[in-house]
Amino acid sequence: MISITDKEFKQLAEFIKRNYGIHLKEEKKMIVEGRLFQVLQKFNFTNYTDYSHYILADQTENAASELVEKITTNHTFFMREVEHFHFFQQQVLPYLAQTVKSNDLRIWSAGCSTGEEPYTLAMILDEYFGLQKYNWDTKVLATDLSQKVLCAAAKGIYPNETLASLPFKWNQTYFKNNGDGTSEVAAKIKNEVIYRRFNLMESNFPFKKKFHVIFCRNVMIYFDQKTKKELVNKFYNLMEPGGYLFIGQSETIDREAVNFRYVMPAVYRKEVII
Incomplete structure (x- = not known):
């Protein structure tokens, strides 16, 4: 194992924080x-200083x-x-179905990982709108920092045992068993x-229209308070009045x-503007 010095760790941590918002504490x-x-072995690095120079x-x-x-x-x-998905289906969608006159729903799964969250949202939308879905644009935008997980998500292939928590009807309707x-x-x-692929630390978010719903769950656990506040305020500015933000249940924001x-x-x- 190649040891990382305090100075090397600080240098690496500052690079990660500056570019990706991830706050690495000393105990990490x-x-x-x-x-x-x-990674160091693969490139024949014997220390983290050379590795940091390579990254830069x-x-x-x-x-x-x-x-x-x-x-x-x-x-x-x-x-x-799961409570979030129930709330989205039972409270958020009925509200949006009544109030979005353009029939253009804009939903963002930020930090989508391997795709389970955005696919679940897409299945809920399909079930909710049913035969009326052709009248609506219900596509879900799913972004992540990791290209690796995005590739896995796009393939949409999952072990059968991971589908056990889904309704039986969904398994039958929305999945094809590969055998x-x-x-x-x-x-x-x-x-x-x-x-x-999208980095939530970008200074400018390139979205032309505002969102009705943003899911950003279990992403901000990596951020310090200042970074969280700045990101949540960006979400606020990107959201339509009456829109909803979902964060992870282990996460907190300063109200x-x-x-x-x-x-x-x-x-x-x-809040809805009256």
Whole structure:
């Protein structure tokens, strides 16, 4: 194992924080060493100083992308924090169906990981609108920092046992059993999700229209308070009045520092302008 010095860790942590918003605390040093050891071996680096110089010199940004892949944990599963999906189906969609006159729903899964969240949203939308769905644009934008998880999400193939938490009807309707212990998301649902790589630390968000719903769950656990506040305020400015923000149930935001109104645990709303 190649040890990382305090100075090297600080240098690496500052680069990650500056570019990706991820706040690496001092106690993460051993985890960083363990996760990056194979990367250093692959390029024959004997210390983290040379590795840091390599990242900074790489204009393709592939080295930085690999670094982020290694230090972040892309763990998710179908129906994670299921109360949010129930609220989305039972409260949010009826409101939007009544108030969005353009029939253009704009829903963003920010930090979508391997696709379970945006596919679940797409299935809920399909079930809710039913035969009237052809009248609506219900595509879900799904973004993540990791190209690796985006590729896995786009394939839409999952072990059968991971589908157990989904309604039986959904398993029958929205998945095709591959006969090898996996199932693939049906084309009609795949086509409803648009996957893009996006860094939430970008200074400018390139969206022409505002969103009605933003899911950004279990992403801000990596951020410090200042970064969280800045991101949540960006979400607020990107959201239509009456829109909803969902964050992870283990996450908190300073209600006094943002304009969103608290609705229920980990759900916030931008007030309707009357």
